[in-house]
Amino acid sequence: MPELPEVETTRRGVAPHVIGRRVERVIVREPRLRWPVSPALAETLPGRRIDDVSRRAKYLLFAAGDGHLMLHLGMSGRLRVVPAGLAPESHDHLDIVLDSGQALRFHDPRRFGSAFWLTGEPETYPLLAGLGPEPLSDAFDGDWLHARSRGRRAPVKAFLMDSRIVVGVGNIYACEALHMAGIHPARPAGRISRARYTALAEAVRAVLADAIAAGGTTLRDYVGVDGGTGWFQLRLAVYGKAGEPCPRGCGPVRRRVIGQRSTFFCPVCQR
Incomplete structure (x- = not known):
């Protein structure tokens, strides 16, 4: 998609x-x-x-x-x-x-x-009203995530993929950003500190900016305007890499279903 x-x-x-x-x-x-x-x-x-x-x-x-x-x-x-x-x-x-x-x-x-x-x-318009901020805008930062997460028991990955919190962070990019920030995807959103949310917001920005520069991620049917394909899949750290070594040398990447979506993470460096 x-x-x-x-x-x-x-x-x-x-x-x-x-x-x-x-x-x-x-x-x-x-x-x-x-x-x-x-x-x-x-x-x-x-x-x-x-x-x-x-x-x-x-x-x-x-x-x-x-x-x-x-x-x-x-x-x-x-x-x-x-x-x-x-x-x-x-x-x-x-x-x-x-x-x-x-x-x-x-x-x-x-x-x-x-x-x-x-x-x-x-x-x-109904489809646009109520959406959260753009992840590359000034309105999105660690303070925003921290404030919106208080009292929430849902896994932080599901929280991050909620378009009412922030738009456009799909499954691939949520996995990659959580790995970059060192946050376990199943940790309850309300139990993450402001400092760690600041790191997560910066990771989301970095992952998305890198993916845009690479032309996106080629999965299944997607090709670009010119008929070419995106190259970000060559830079993925954990997504789709269950059983392979974590890039940080921790151990094998694991797969787990969170919110009905395949989630990839390192159980050692993501806490």
Whole structure:
């Protein structure tokens, strides 16, 4: 599933091709995504110029006048910039045709992605309202995590993956950040000190920044805008490495299910 680094890599890849371009038409080949594609998208977006491309959590926001096209890649979706006349392949469900002769093409084999036309401020939309801070923003730090964790008995890994606490820290990156910070993923969130949460917030930032620089992590169906793959999987310390030595030389990495997700950690250096 594309996570925050993959979505941010996608944003950076498509932005130079779409910002300042006018939409000529919208082609909806398959409206049955996770939620049906509204007819308002094809009726309203043509003729508008795309002014900016931003990201909130794992949603891409294309600003166009007084509205936004909001896209979510779902489990297997990806965006490509292709010649507008290129014949669609199977699962190419949506084209945003631009005045440059190119098209922003949405490909989604599992159809768990979504495309919405939003009016008003995106932050007020139900899917975005109530989300926690961005992990790379100034609003996210150890003090925030410490304050929100008081009294919580849930494992810190589940706490870290709660989008109401912080957005975009998926399973892979939670495992890696907890290992970097030396925190056991099953430790109750409310029993971690402010100093250790400061270390964890810094680890989250470092892991995500490194993953973005590497173009994301290639797992299962994800590929980037240019058809290439991310390289962060070559730098993973513990994720998917059960039975292999901890990079710190402690002993073998273990796997455990926490919150119905496979969790990888070192039982020696993570306390």
